[in-house]
Amino acid sequence: MAPSVSGSGLPSGAQVFTTMPEILFIPEFIFDGLVWTLVASTLVNPANPLGWVMFVSIFCFVFTTLFFFIYVCGGNQSPVWIGLDVAYHLVAVMFQLSAAVTLAQTTLDNKKVVDLNLLSFKTYQEDIAAVVMAFVSTLTYFIHTIFAIFRYKSS
Template structure:
């Protein structure tokens, strides 16, 4: 990735698409959107873990969008933004990991209830896909957090 960043250590404009870890925003959008879509299309009982997973998916998707737009507009040139970037991504990692684990446990518990007919097996496969996407999303946020910490410490 190109190391071209502004004076505050954070990229702005189109540099967001060429610098690490900011290019990970795109993967966070993809995996977060897939988690959101897959969880919304499945029915896991009890619905309580699903509510937490949806809250985390929507929360992280909205705040990642806000961060991404702020970076593209170049409004992130204050020295505060690198700390906010680290803080947000650490919170996102904790939330995403918690929701991924809750979704995995709920999916595993529901597996025993499926009688594996075609309709319920398809729903079970969607649940598994949601769990996989949730863990990929967690991993992406974690990698972004690590690189943000490195960038914060070097600035």
């Protein structure tokens, strides 16, 4: 039986589906995709803060998917990938947290608009769902970062 990790200390191939924190790639891009679709499906008002949320969710969705496919295809054999994994996930956590807080503040501001019957309650509920998904996504990136840091320290 083949070892579960490569020479760089990172799993490749099917082991990505069985090792921690790589298994978190799947919920990371699922929750980023949910944030992206929930924000895009509602009234994007105000555009500037929600534009940041869209940028972060699409950026993290694309790069997490890219990392996932590189790991599955075995392109992570260099020792550089351990540090790159930590760096990407640290940046992703900071981006995700800022986007989640921004989305939460915008949703709270929209509560006043819902009370004035200028925004539908359904749109407000979708905004709340997006906030929950954004914070869950932030949590999964944070957990991945912690495990990646432990792996970096032990290598």
